[in-house]
Amino acid sequence: MRLERQTPEDAALVRYLDGESPAGERAHVAAAAASDPGVADRLDTLQRRSDRLRVLLAGEDAQLPRGLATFTPATRGPESIADVRWVQPEETAAGTMDGEIVPLRPRDTRRASAVWLRAAAIALLVVVAALTVAPVRAWIFDGLERVGLLRGPTPPAPVVPVDTLGISGFALAQAFTIEVDHRQLEGRLVVRIADVQDSEAELHTRGGGESFFVLPEGLRIVNHEASMANYVVTLPLGLRSIHVRIAGVVDTTLVPAAAAEHVFSLRN
Amino acid sequence: MGVDVAALYAEHYAALFRYVVRLTGDGDLAADAVQETFTRLLEKPPRDDNTKAWLFTVATNLVRSWSNSRQRRRELLDEAATRVPTGDAPRTPEAEAGANELRLTVRRALDELGEKERTILLMREEGFSHREIADAVGTTTGSVGTMIARALDKLAERLPLDAGDV
Numbered sequence: 001m002r003l004e005r006q007t008p009e010d011a012a013l014v015r016y017l018d019g020e021s022p023a024g025e026r027a028h029v030a031a032a033a034a035s036d037p038g039v040a041d042r043l044d045t046l047q048r049r050s051d052r053l054r055v056l057l058a059g060e061d062a063q064l065p066r067g068l069a070t071f072t073p074a075t076r077g078p079e080s081i082a083d084v085r086w087v088q089p090e091e092t093a094a095g096t097m098d099g100e101i102v103p104l105r106p107r108d109t110r111r112a113s114a115v116w117l118r119a120a121a122i123a124l125l126v127v128v129a130a131l132t133v134a135p136v137r138a139w140i141f142d143g144l145e146r147v148g149l150l151r152g153p154t155p156p157a158p159v160v161p162v163d164t165l166g167i168s169g170f171a172l173a174q175a176f177t178i179e180v181d182h183r184q185l186e187g188r189l190v191v192r193i194a195d196v197q198d199s200e201a202e203l204h205t206r207g208g209g210e211s212f213f214v215l216p217e218g219l220r221i222v223n224h225e226a227s228m229a230n231y232v233v234t235l236p237l238g239l240r241s242i243h244v245r246i247a248g249v250v251d252t253t254l255v256p257a258a259a260a261e262h263v264f265s266l267r268n
Numbered sequence: 269m270g271v272d273v274a275a276l277y278a279e280h281y282a283a284l285f286r287y288v289v290r291l292t293g294d295g296d297l298a299a300d301a302v303q304e305t306f307t308r309l310l311e312k313p314p315r316d317d318n319t320k321a322w323l324f325t326v327a328t329n330l331v332r333s334w335s336n337s338r339q340r341r342r343e344l345l346d347e348a349a350t351r352v353p354t355g356d357a358p359r360t361p362e363a364e365a366g367a368n369e370l371r372l373t374v375r376r377a378l379d380e381l382g383e384k385e386r387t388i389l390l391m392r393e394e395g396f397s398h399r400e401i402a403d404a405v406g407t408t409t410g411s412v413g414t415m416i417a418r419a420l421d422k423l424a425e426r427l428p429l430d431a432g433d434v
Contacts, residue, residue: 010417011411011412011413011414014413015413018392018398020397020398045430046420048429048430049421049429050420052430053389053420053423053427053429056427056429057374057393
């Protein structure tokens, strides 16, 4: 059966959301989402559940020392870990694989003294290394300050780098809708109407997990109440109307008669 | 060729610790697992260049071997869920109770997943590619997406993933 006639399965939808689809599959999923409301709805559901799980997991991180809970967007790399294998729980044989996953053992608190000495040496190394990491250093200083061993200004908060995500060339309906899921802590939406050929959207985030979701007749901005991202959507002249909906409340209609820039505050 | 453990520690400690805490719900066990992982890195470093994936896989396997008893993990979860958070500003007792309840709900929902599903979902959160995840849990790249979708569906039955707000 030809790919175009098949409804994409969950695996393909998740690959699409994670940016892991091969080119042909990506186009197939995008087309299916544009033409089949069921596919668009399933994509939307998977994206929303992923985003909300991220928020809930951030709540789980409250157990972490201060500074370590900050979510930093991880990069996806092409590296292989074929040499490291999954070890079954019941497996007790000596480690033999290249990854040197050594013999599995119960959590044994009776370690030999040599192990403790080695651990102490490593701990020292680790502390020295930790002091080079801003969040860990901040945590240690914070602890020292709490017990009165250190007085002074609080070390600056770790700087989370700004990430940029962009998409372009998404389909344009004559009545184009930009939907923003939530109002946020801070940030704004800029709708730029310009003499350009292609549509374009860009977001600047500090690891908040925001994303774009292309709808059949518009663009959805998937964010959350703690977001601090900025979004710039550039659309060509010639559309009949542009509707901007924010948090399901604000509903503004723009008539793109001339090049212009419209700025919407997204603050709560 | 030796490895620069200090540099690797600085680069990966926070993400690895966060991942193991999420995987187990137990900060103490996570600290032990991460320390043991770096010890093994020092003793017998991996032969390939993907040290990050090696660290996560070794830590995952350690946790699996240590947490084999689900009963013990349940006890740990109950303890962990009532700990005072250190990453947030002080909250009212009511808000604190609500947050603890939600945390416990999240923890139990994660624990209800199969180990592979939980590991896959959390490795995805740490930005690993489907290929890396597949290699780590011993499955095919194609099935990673299916398992992620299935895990999200299961979690949605127990967590407010479809509600208006989290």
